[in-house]
Amino acid sequence: MPSPKARSSAARSGSVPCTGGNGRYEFISLSRTPPPHLLQRQGSDPTTARLRASESPNRRRGSGSSTSSTGGQQLPEEDCMKLNPSIIGIALSSLLAIDLWLSKRLGVCACEDSSWGSVRPLMKLVEISGHGIPWLAGAAYCLYKSDSAAGQEVMLNLLMALVLDLVLVGVMKAVVRRRRPAHNRMDMFATFSVDGYSFPSGHATRAAMCARFLLAHLVLAAPLRVLVLLWATFVGFSRVLLGRHHVTDVVFGFFMGYWQYNLVEILWLSPVVLQSTIGQLH
Ligand SMILES: CC(C)=CCC/C(C)=C/COP(=O)(O)O
Structure with a gap:
């Protein structure tokens, strides 16, 4: 033996x-x-x-050509490579399982009968505050009403940022195609077809991007700055409470929105650029 x-x-x-x-x-x-x-x-x-x-x-x-050395032994390369995907696979499926479990536990306003069903109307108000339509309409109205060049520049760029956000989130949702949580009731107003998908949360990307935008260009008083940050956090959190999203959709959405604002700064439309573009069109 x-x-x-x-x-x-x-x-x-x-x-x-x-x-x-x-x-x-x-x-x-x-x-x-x-x-x-x-x-x-x-x-x-x-x-x-x-x-x-x-x-x-x-x-x-009997292919001996594709080998790598491990501890003095010649092992086929594919055997060494299989190890990593399996570790990543286990980590990903564990994260996914935790995400599903946590999202289900936190979806306490998913319907009227849920444990916190009575605060669902309030959560839906928070949802509307982060919806694309009020933001687009508000930015367009402010652009129309603004009589200073600086104000018009900021509002025009906010409009551009909102459209960019809708496009990027739409593309991402169409590529990833993650389904919304099973406990979600699809009763949102004014949605695109890609909004049937869950990843990433469009409300979270918009909240993060708009919060950065407001903090950088509009809101100066400290209490208002805190309020903007609280609003953005609450919009993201309400997505999970309403059962609209998994936790990871919202967390990724916040990162994506934060990064989108960097893109907006890079693509910033200045009056000089605008005037020369309009001049070229004429
Ligand atoms: C119709 C317009 C202009 C925007 C749609 C906004 C919307 C409904 C996004 C979905 O957000 P979640 O991905 O957070 O559910």
């Missing part, structure tokens, strides 16, 4: 124990060609037959 130490070192080195003709255990390597007397017996040994059956087609074909 091999000692436990020998057994564990065999497992590490990728060899399997099998009995030789004299009844003693001999170790054969899975990645090396075994001696002929063992090769003959492998077909009849159930353990080795199973292991051979689970070998990759490349290895079965």
